Amino acid sequence: MPEIQIPAELLPIDGRFGCGPSRLREAQITAFAAEGARLMGTSHRQAPVKNLVKRVQEGLIELFHNPEGYEIVLGNGGSTAFWDLATHSLAEGKSQALVHGEFGSKFASALKAPWLSAPTVINGTPGSRLELVAEAGVSSYAYPQNETSTGVVTPVKRVVGADSGALMFTDATSAAGGIDFDPLETDVYYFAPQKNFASDGGLWFSLMSPAATERAERIAASDRYIPEFLSLKLAIDNSRLNQTLNTPAVATLFLLAEQVDWINTNGGLSWAHSRTLAASNHLYSWAEASEFATPFVAESSHRSQVVVTIDFDEKVDAAAVAKVLRANGVVDVEPYRKLGRNQLRVATFTATDLSEVQQLTAAIDFVVGELS
Numbered sequence: 602m603p604e605i606q607i608p609a610e611l612l613p614i615d616g617r618f619g620c621g622p623s624r625l626r627e628a629q630i631t632a633f634a635a636e637g638a639r640l641m642g643t644s645h646r647q648a649p650v651k652n653l654v655k656r657v658q659e660g661l662i663e664l665f666h667n668p669e670g671y672e673i674v675l676g677n678g679g680s681t682a683f684w685d686l687a688t689h690s691l692a693e694g695k696s697q698a699l700v701h702g703e704f705g706s707k708f709a710s711a712l713k714a715p716w717l718s719a720p721t722v723i724n725g726t727p728g729s730r731l732e733l734v735a736e737a738g739v740s741s742y743a744y745p746q747n748e749t750s751t752g753v754v755t756p757v758k759r760v761v762g763a764d765s766g767a768l769m770f771t772d773a774t775s776a777a778g779g780i781d782f783d784p785l786e787t788d789v790y791y792f793a794p795q796k797n798f799a800s801d802g803g804l805w806f807s808l809m810s811p812a813a814t815e816r817a818e819r820i821a822a823s824d825r826y827i828p829e830f831l832s833l834k835l836a837i838d839n840s841r842l843n844q845t846l847n848t849p850a851v852a853t854l855f856l857l858a859e860q861v862d863w864i865n866t867n868g869g870l871s872w873a874h875s876r877t878l879a880a881s882n883h884l885y886s887w888a889e890a891s892e893f894a895t896p897f898v899a900e901s902s903h904r905s906q907v908v909v910t911i912d913f914d915e916k917v918d919a920a921a922v923a924k925v926l927r928a929n930g931v932v933d934v935e936p937y938r939k940l941g942r943n944q945l946r947v948a949t950f951t952a953t954d955l956s957e958v959q960q961l962t963a964a965i966d967f968v969v970g971e972l973s
């Protein structure tokens with residue numbers, strides 16, 4: 602029995618509020634038991650699993666508003682692998698990267714590869730951000746749509762005045778499926794399925810424009826050395842056959858397919874967008890009205906609707922609050938480990954109902970009352 606017991610009526614039904622892996626819906630698990638489990642232990646080169654991949658690809662294209670000529674490419678290794686893949690297979694010459702936290706910074710580091718020119722890195726303070734700017738000679742612009750370490754959002758927009766042929770690389774890992782966007786404003790919209798898509802880690806997906814595919818094919822035909830695993834051309838060729846270069850996690854694909862279909866059936870990305878907006882608005886309003894909490898992201902237009910970071914004043918120890926919540930089954934609201942703030946971080950991904958977040962803030966208020 603935990604030292605401080607949160608009354609049952611204040612607890613969310615599902616205690617998972619982490620930023621990935623994140624909460625799954627019960628219906629996904631039920632569907633997996635009924636149908637998905639039959640695919641387990643069968644070949645990814647045969648029709649049943651290839652049809653599952655096709656279902657995911659078609660569902661994602663529909664979700665992303667069916668942009669003409671764009672395609673869904675996938676492979677193994679999660680978004681981290683995609684950074685290296687993009688560096689080997691897509692970037693050329695000079696890139697520009699927007700950085701204001703851990704994930705933006707990791708891609709910027711990958712872009713420092715010896716066969717590329719040193720990237721321009723636009724470094725903003727965590728908890729806010731700067732903007733990408735048109736720069737002559739830059740052929741790729743990279744930014745995180747949602748910086749998961751801090752809860753800062755960046756609109757999906759092309760850089761006005763960029764060189765013709767410059768490509769936009771959007772790290773949508775924690776935004777895809779939870780924030781609506783115009784796909785024509787980007788060329789490479791990549792993500793992993795363990796966040797708004799309520800699946801598991803280990804795969805990457807990328808919505809790619811015809812210009813991005815063309816560049817990947819041109820670079821693959823050049824004399825640049827590209828390891829097979831980091832070849833976007835091989836990933837594209839395999840994806841067109843509804844398969845991956847090497848063996849994928851079939852359960853991850855199934856759970857993802859269920860989530861994509863669920864969102865599409867309920868009204869698509871604008872519906873998902875309104876859910877995450879409602880849940881995050883509740884948290885920001887609660888923090889603004891609270892005596893001990895404030896939104897970490899001061900500029901409201903920078904505040905993410907899928908990852909909410911809340912600072913606590915010095916009278917309340919956020920780590921102690923998170924510990925009590927955890928002991929009561931409410932987990933993963935600790936802040937990003939390297940940020941080092943007196944803070945809670947809450948994912949408001951598409952699977953999370955507004956009512957669940959309302960329960961969470963009631964539970965936090967109770968715990969803070971008990972601790973003081």
Ligand SMILES: Cc1ncc(COP(=O)(O)O)c(C=O)c1O
Pocket residue numbers: 621678679680681682704745747748749750772773774775793802803
């Ligand atoms: C914005 C962002 N980019 C990239 C990653 C890395 O994703 P993965 O763990 O699938 O490699 C994460 C993981 O949290 C993320 O939030």
